[in-house]
Amino acid sequence: MRRTACVLIILLFAISPAFSASQGQFYSVSLTPSLYFSIPHFEDEIPVRTSAGFSASLDLLGYQTEQASVSIGFQLGTVTPSIPFGTYRARGFTTIGLQAKGGWNITPTFSLTSQIGTEINIYKHIEEVFASFSFQVSPQFLFMENSEYQLFFTTPLSVHLRKEITAIQVGVGFRYQYFPNPKQGEQQ
Amino acid sequence: MSRHLPKLILLLLIPMLVFSSCELFWEKPIEGDVYTVTIGIDYKNNDTYKDDLDGTVPDARELFLTFDSVTSKSDRNWTGYLLVQEGDARDADTFNTSILARSDIYPSKTNLEQVLNTIKSTAKSNDLTILTYSGHGFNPSGELILAHTKTVTETIVLDELKLSPTTLLTWMSEIPGKKLVILDSCFSGHFVDQSSSSLSLVYENSINDWFNQYWSNEDYTIPDIFLLTAAADTESWEISVAGHKHGDFTLTLLEGLGWPDPHPTISANPTTVDAVSQPRALKGSVLTVDSLYSYIKDHQTYPIRSTLFWPRTNVQHPMTNGGAMDMILFRF
Numbered sequence: 109m110r111r112t113a114c115v116l117i118i119l120l121f122a123i124s125p126a127f128s129a130s131q132g133q134f135y136s137v138s139l140t141p142s143l144y145f146s147i148p149h150f151e152d153e154i155p156v157r158t159s160a161g162f163s164a165s166l167d168l169l170g171y172q173t174e175q176a177s178v179s180i181g182f183q184l185g186t187v188t189p190s191i192p193f194g195t196y197r198a199r200g201f202t203t204i205g206l207q208a209k210g211g212w213n214i215t216p217t218f219s220l221t222s223q224i225g226t227e228i229n230i231y232k233h234i235e236e237v238f239a240s241f242s243f244q245v246s247p248q249f250l251f252m253e254n255s256e257y258q259l260f261f262t263t264p265l266s267v268h269l270r271k272e273i274t275a276i277q278v279g280v281g282f283r284y285q286y287f288p289n290p291k292q293g294e295q296q
Numbered sequence: 297m298s299r300h301l302p303k304l305i306l307l308l309l310i311p312m313l314v315f316s317s318c319e320l321f322w323e324k325p326i327e328g329d330v331y332t333v334t335i336g337i338d339y340k341n342n343d344t345y346k347d348d349l350d351g352t353v354p355d356a357r358e359l360f361l362t363f364d365s366v367t368s369k370s371d372r373n374w375t376g377y378l379l380v381q382e383g384d385a386r387d388a389d390t391f392n393t394s395i396l397a398r399s400d401i402y403p404s405k406t407n408l409e410q411v412l413n414t415i416k417s418t419a420k421s422n423d424l425t426i427l428t429y430s431g432h433g434f435n436p437s438g439e440l441i442l443a444h445t446k447t448v449t450e451t452i453v454l455d456e457l458k459l460s461p462t463t464l465l466t467w468m469s470e471i472p473g474k475k476l477v478i479l480d481s482c483f484s485g486h487f488v489d490q491s492s493s494s495l496s497l498v499y500e501n502s503i504n505d506w507f508n509q510y511w512s513n514e515d516y517t518i519p520d521i522f523l524l525t526a527a528a529d530t531e532s533w534e535i536s537v538a539g540h541k542h543g544d545f546t547l548t549l550l551e552g553l554g555w556p557d558p559h560p561t562i563s564a565n566p567t568t569v570d571a572v573s574q575p576r577a578l579k580g581s582v583l584t585v586d587s588l589y590s591y592i593k594d595h596q597t598y599p600i601r602s603t604l605f606w607p608r609t610n611v612q613h614p615m616t617n618g619g620a621m622d623m624i625l626f627r628f
Contacts, residue, residue, distance in 0.1 A: 148620070150517050153325060154318045189622065191319040192582045195474055196518060196621045199586065228506060233586040236494035236618035237501075239510040271493045271509070272516035272620050 130258055131174060132291040136167040136181075140264055142279025144187045146198050149272050157190035157198045161277055165207060170285075177211035183225060189232075198273070203229040205242070217250045219260075229270075241269045248283060255290040259283070327627070328422035328473060329373040331415045332363040335403045336379070337431040337443050341386040343452060347432065351534035351541035353382045354562065355430035355480060359546065361565065362553045363426060365572035366583070370626040375418075377411045379403035381443035391445040403431075403443045405459060409467060416471045423473035424625065427464075430480045430543055434458060436529070438486030440479070461487040468521050474623060475521040476585065480543035484615070485528035491618030492516045498528045498601055498613050522585045522623045524549075524592075525615045528601070532612050535597050538562075544597050545614060552577035552591035578628065586622040589614060 144161040163185035170179030183205050190198035205227030213219040223244040230237050246264035253259065260283040268275040336356025340348050360378045367374035379401045393402045395410045415425055432441040439458040446452045465487070468475045479487060485498075492514035495501045526532035526545035534541045538559045542550070551557060554575040556566060566572055575583050577591035593600050598612040 146620070150515065152518065152621075154322045156318045158319055189579075189586075192580070192584075192624055192627070193319045193322070194325045195624055197582075197584065197624060198620055199622050228503065230497075231494065231618075233590040233622075234616055234618065235497040236491065237497055237506050238494040239503075239506040270620070 130253060130255060130285075130287050130290055131172050132287050132289055134167070134170040134172055134177070134179070134285050134287045136170060136179065136283055136285040138163075138165045138167075138262065138264075138281055138283040140164075140262065140279040140281030142264070142266075142277045142281075144268075145276045145278075146190060146273045147275065149274070153194035153196065157193065159188045159190045159198060159200065161185060161187040161279070163203075163279075167209065170209075172211070172285075172287075175213055177209075177213075177219075177221075179209045179211075181207055181209070183207050183227070185227075186232075199234070200232045201229045201238075202232060203227045203240075205240075207242075211248075219248050219250070221246045221248060221262075238270065240271075243267045243269070256287055258285040258287075260285070326422055327370075327372060328420050328424065329375065330363070330367045331419060331423065331425040331471075332360065332367075332374070332376045333408075333411055333415070333425070333427040334360045334363070334376070334378055335408070335427070335429045335431065335442075337381045337403050337441070338383070339381070339432065339441075339443075341381065341384045341390075342444060349431065349534065351543050351546070352430035352480075353380050354540050355543050355546040355550075356380050356428065358542075358550055358555060358565065359428050359553075361567075362550055362555050362572055365566075365570075366553055366575060366626055369574065370628055372626075375415075377401060377415075379408060379411065386444075386447055388447060402445075404445045405442045405457070406445070408442065408459075412467045412471060419472045421472045424476070425468070425471050425473060426476045426478065426625075427468065428478040428480070428546075430546055433479070433481030433483045433527075433532070435531075436483055436486075438481070438483035440464065440481060465521060473520075476524065476623065476625065477521060478524045478549065480526040480532060480546045480549075482527060482531040483529060484525035484532065485613075487525060488523045488615045488617060493620060494618040496528075496615070496618060498615065516619055518621045519617050519619070522617050523615070524585060524589060526612060528613045528615045530611060530613070533598055544612065545592060548592045548596040549588065551595060552588050553583075574628065575626070581628055582624050583626040583628070584622045584624050585616055588625075589616045 140163050142161040144159040146157045165183035167179035167181035185203040189200040205225045207223050207225035209223040211221040225242045227240045244264050244266040246262050248260040248262040262281050262283050264279050266277040334356040336352040338353050375397045381403050391402050439460050441457050444452045493516040533544050535544045538561045540562050554573045577587045579587040592614050601611045601613040
């Protein structure tokens, strides 16, 4: 099953037409406000607690071909305390982490990126730190570009893997991708 | 793209509504009664342990009034026990006080246990019990030093007066409902257990420790006893205000809970709950352990251990429980 999936993915990459007009090395910045849903692994008064979040990620080393892109960078984020309910509320925190991202240009305007990362998080009011891991899938829609930059509308869906909580983060945002030495691709 | 956008927005909205509906539509637990136990010991009747404290009794008396006010403002029933040892009296009548709410009770270990047993017998699972202690903390273990019950002809034994974190937290854990223990004493941070899911930057640890904590097998559970302590592993101090003394930590706590500002003299202390204003540590409509904790850190006179990179000396850094959850104390 896994082998079939791998073969299919490789085939899709191999046969898919060239879509990205801008190619080469890039830097990018993403800004995403989101809702952060904490699903506790412990006994809590409700199954899910809701917070708001905001994240900014910066890809420092990225490369895009006609069909795909890869990048590494870091992310900064913040999550507010959850809506008060019952006797408790989930604490808010600030996060800083490293991430690796891969993207696949599916149509001229639509691409899909996935990202894995690891973070250090600091609770806002108390000086307590915890480590976490994250996974993100983000459909992105190109709505503006020239040879030097691309601007995407993104709808990332993230899973934040904390020790005592698994959180789902749903957001809408923008991604600005800048090509310092643009190579123009052939668009089909 | 524009053709698929409405579907996509709908797809995003559905899980958002499903998840966020928890807080909106889940039946809210009913808030119960509030019990407070405020302890202040000045040690002036103690020959062996001569380090008198002038701020502890004002701490206890003013916290007692403040909790009465805060509870009244949040429309909950309140029962308060005031345990104070004040002055040099050390006769049998001084020690044998009745365990009655709203009257002075002598803060011996036995009396404290009786007070907590009284609360245990009446408290329900949705009640909140707050215990505050202003007095000495033993160096370096943080054990509390309660008032002795020896008359002038008897010898005071320090070890008999010590109350260990384990014993106090065991007594508190037997009380139904949520509990908050507030300690204004030296080395009181020893009462705060390390969380199973996060590590305090007040103590030394490294990035390796943070990731080891992630992979450790210890599970996180929400503590039903939260702690708020004046100091981590250092001493805590008193300061003078309006002609009397207070623990720096408790003075700031009082301000955060709404005690009048500027601080009145003892003789001008409020006598009605209306004289105490809305808590200044309020975050939105709720007063939580974290909101009190951050208020104290921001407003106390003594410096806190501010950052990893700029350590300060002579610090008094408050502590509270780590982990994912903050406890809501009062709603307004």
